Amino acid sequence: MIESGRKARSCEVAWNDIQSVCFVDGGQGSDCFYVHTTNNRDPVMVPTEAVGGLAFWDTLKQRGLFPPEISGQAVRSTNQGSQLWWPPKTER
Numbered sequence: 670m671i672e673s674g675r676k677a678r679s680c681e682v683a684w685n686d687i688q689s690v691c692f693v694d695g696g697q698g699s700d701c702f703y704v705h706t707t708n709n710r711d712p713v714m715v716p717t718e719a720v721g722g723l724a725f726w727d728t729l730k731q732r733g734l735f736p737p738e739i740s741g742q743a744v745r746s747t748n749q750g751s752q753l754w755w756p757p758k759t760e761r
Contacts, residue, residue, distance in 0.1 A: 682706050682713055689756060690735045696749025702726070702735075 682704060691703040691712070702725070703712040715725055729735035735743075735755050743753050 692743045692753040694746040694749055694751045
């Protein structure tokens with residue numbers, strides 16, 4: 670995960686470079702996606718409340734990078750800090 674206090678930065682990631690996606694329930698704060706790629710050592714964090722965050726989520730589903738059944742679990746999550754991975758950790 671991203672360490673607290675690190676500076677936000679903008680970056681570009683090719684869809685084909687995404688290896689895994691982790692959704693983290695933010696509780697009362699913003700839920701976030703952590704995108705792990707072949708080119709970056711650190712995951713890229715995308716808050717769902719950021720500009721374009723929901724469109725990003727929809728595109729993840731459309732591209733099979735966060736399937737609808739896993740996405741549905743994320744929507745229903747009420748456990749702050751819980752994580753949903755795709756592919757599941759056991760498959761990596």
